[in-house]
Amino acid sequence: MVDDSQAKTSAHAVLAAVLQVRGGQLQALLWQRAREPFAGSWALPGGALAADETLEESMRRLLAEKVDVREVSHLEQLETRSDPQRNPKRRELATAYLGLVPSGLDPKVPEDTRWHPIDELPELAYDHEEILLSARERLRAKLSYTNLGFALAPPSFTLAELRDLYAAALGHPVSATNLQRVLLRRRLLEDTGERRRYGSGGGRPATIYRFHSCRLEITDQFAVLRPPTMIP
Amino acid sequence: MVDDSQAKTSAHAVLAAVLQVRGGQLQALLWQRAREPFAGSWALPGGALAADETLEESMRRLLAEKVDVREVSHLEQLETRSDPQRNPKRRELATAYLGLVPSGLDPKVPEDTRWHPIDELPELAYDHEEILLSARERLRAKLSYTNLGFALAPPSFTLAELRDLYAAALGHPVSATNLQRVLLRRRLLEDTGERRRYGSGGGRPATIYRFHSCRLEITDQFAVLRPPTMIP
DNA sequence: CCAAAAGTGTTATGCTTACACCCATGT
DNA sequence: ACATGGGTGTAAGCATAACACTTTTGG
Secondary structure (H helix, E strand, C coil): CCCCCCCCEEEEEEEEEEEEEECCEEEEEEEECCCCCCCCCEECCEEECCCCCCHHHHHHHHHCCCCCHHHCCEEEEEEEECCCCCCCCCCEEEEEEEEECCCCCCCCCCCCEEEEECCCCCCECCCHHHHHHHHHHHHHHHHHHECCHHHHCCCCEEHHHHHHHHHHHHCCCCCHHHHHHHHHHCCCEEEEEEEECCCCCCCCCEEEEEECCCCCCECCCCCCCCCCCCCC | CCCCCCCCEEEEEEEEEEEEEECCEEEEEEEECCCCCCCCCEECCEEECCCCCCHHHHHHHHHCCCCCHHHCCEEEEEEEECCCCCCCCCCEEEEEEEEECCCCCCCCCCCCEEEEECCCCCCECCCHHHHHHHHHHHHHHHHHHECCHHHHCCCCEEHHHHHHHHHHHHCCCCCHHHHHHHHHHCCCEEEEEEEECCCCCCCCCEEEEEECCCCCCECCCCCCCCCCCCCC
16 A cells, blocks of 8 residues: 555656647657667657656756757646556656747757657657657647647737647648637737738738737636526 | 666655545545554555556556456546655655546445545545545546546436436536437437336436447547538 | 426527638738 | 738527426326
8 A cells, every 4th residue: 555665666757748830840859869779769858857856847957958948838747658668678657748839939959859840750769659649639639728829839929820830730721810719709819019011022911919828728618518607 | 976877766656536426426435544644634545556567557456455446437547746745754756547436336445445525525645635636627627528427327327317427526517408418419328228217206217328438539529720621 | 187207399699610801011 | 003911790500508398107
C-alpha cells in the first residue's frame, strides 16, 4: 500500500512537445541524438527530473536549454508514459508536456536542434512520435473550446493572420469570416484600434486584434447536457 | 561533481479516484488511514508502482485489493502530481487515475474502506481532495461529449434510471426526454426489445435500453471550427 | 375513470456555416 | 476605374431545451 516503507524508485524524465506555427505549418522542436540508443533519430527536448523540483519546474528548466523559456506561451501536462520497455537501457517513466511558442518568434536553438513540420516527421526516438501526435490532438481540441489561440498568436494580429495560424494548427481550411464571428461572440478578441495594410497591392487595411486574455479559459462549456436555465 | 547522466530516481505511487453512483449520489471509494502521516484521514486507494509494471497495470493490481477489478468499467489516467512537499515523509510522485464502477454493483470492500458521497467528503490525506475533484470534472466533461455513460450504467436500464445516473454524476437535474433524444441521435443507445414495469402503482412500462458500445468513443466532435463540409 | 409513469410532437432558440455583397485602399 | 483584400448582412441548417400532449399501464 501507500505506506510500504520500502519505496519503489524509478528514473523519471520529462519531455516536451513544443509546437509553433512557422511558415504556415505546425512544427515541432526536435533535437538529433548523437549517441545510442536511437543515435541519429530525433527526440523531444527533455531530461531527468531533479530531486526537489516539480515536473513543471523541471520541464521549464530543461526547456531553457533549448529555447528561451519566456517565449513559451503555454505549458500543460499531457500524460505519463510507463511502458517498462519504452527505454531499452533502463526503466524510465516520462511525463510529457505540451508547450506552445507564439508565431513570429524565432528563438535561437542549439546546433543539434531544429524545427520539423509535424506532417513530415523524421524517425523519432522512443515513443516520442506518439507523444507528439497526442500533443497535436490536445492542441486541436483545445483550440475549439478554449482561448488557447492566444498561445499560438503574436501579441497582435489581423484576422487573416489568425486564420492562417488556426488553419495550420487544425490542419484544415478555416474561414476568416466565421472565425471572427466565433471569437468575437465569445469575447476572446479585442480591437486594438490600429489598422494594418498588407504588403504590396491594394486591399482594405485590416483591423488589428489582440486576445482579451492570455490565461487559459474554457470558453465553450460543453454544450450538451448543461444545467437547466434558471430564468423563468 | 555528480555524473548527471545517472538517472534521478524517486518513489512513484499510483492513486485512483474510483467513482460510482449509489443511492442517487456520486460516491468515491476511500480508505481510512490508521498510521501517520494523516492518521485518521481518508485516502484514495493506491500504492507503489512495481518495477516491471506499467502505471495502468499497477493501478489495476492495487485496485484489486479494494474492489473486484472486473467491476471497474473504465480506467483512465488523469494527471501526475509532483509537488516535492506533497508527501511530508519523502519525495513521491503520484499518477492519478479515474476509475468508474457501474451503478447497481456492490463490491465487497475491506474493513477500512467505504464509499463517501463526493459532496460530503471527510478530511482527505495528501492532495487527494484535489485529485478527487479533478476526477469529477473529467467525468462530467466526458459524459457530455463521449459515450462514457456506459461506465456508470448497468448492462441494461430504463431511461428514467439513466437520467438519475446522469443527474447524480453531473450534479444538476437532467430531463429524461432530452437525454433520450441526444443519446439516440448519437446512436449511443439500443432498444433491447424488453420492457419493465415500475414497482407498485400504475405507469406505462419503460423501454429497456443498453449502450451500443462499451469502449470509450468521442461522439460529439467539438462542434466549432470543424472542417468545411465537402458536399457541394 | 383516474392517477402515474413513459414517450412523442412541436416550437423556440441559439450557434454555426456558407455565401453574397459592400467597403477601403493602391495602382 | 479596377483589382485586391477586409468586413458585414443574411439566410439556411442543425442540435438542443422546454413543454404540451398522447400512450400505456394499475387500481
